[in-house]
Amino acid sequence: MGQIEWAMWANEQALAAGLSECGGNRGGAGSGGCEVQGLGGGVCVVAGVLVCLLEYPRSKRQKGSTMERCGQKYLTAVVKVFGPLTRNYYIRAVLHAALAVPAGFLLSTILGTVCLGIASGIYLLAAVRGEEWRPIEQKPRERPHMGDTIKQPPSNPPPRPPADARKKQPTEVGG
Numbered sequence: 001m002g003q004i005e006w007a008m009w010a011n012e013q014a015l016a017a018g019l020s021e022c023g024g025n026r027g028g029a030g031s032g033g034c035e036v037q038g039l040g041g042g043v044c045v046v047a048g049v050l051v052c053l054l055e056y057p058r059s060k061r062q063k064g065s066t067m068e069r070c071g072q073k074y075l076t077a078v079v080k081v082f083g084p085l086t087r088n089y090y091i092r093a094v095l096h097a098a099l100a101v102p103a104g105f106l107l108s109t110i111l112g113t114v115c116l117g118i119a120s121g122i123y124l125l126a127a128v129r130g131e132e133w134r135p136i137e138q139k140p141r142e143r144p145h146m147g148d149t150i151k152q153p154p155s156n157p158p159p160r161p162p163a164d165a166r167k168k169q170p171t172e173v174g175g
Helices: 006-023 038-055 072-081 089-103 107-128
Strands: none
Touching: 006 038, 006 089, 006 107, 038 072, 038 089, 038 107, 089 107
């Protein structure tokens, strides 16, 4: 059995945490449900958006194929620009732990805080095991050769029945 790639689990956990942080801190009952709760809520929204942008591009698996998320190639380019800051899982573990702190002070974002804490621990485990974020590179498509796509006509004629069977039988005239 193969080795577990912990970073895949951390990626999914952190993305769920970021989405929870973005949507979990809306106003409570009676407030219309649209206002953000003061400065703490605004910080949580910014932290959630930052986590989502960082975690949306999946890393390439060591073995096997990796399913790319829809539109991932655009954010992969952004994540690649920051180089070792986004590639290193030690840095991601510390970043997620730090972003979980302000969210811990609001009851409405406690789920995102717990998820970020778990993702931070899993990223730390992945970093200890030597994993690193690698972009999913698109393989260039090979253009088909024109000679391969055009079928050659057959060189031999199709088989025919014997000459006796080819003669038309005269129709019987009844009367």
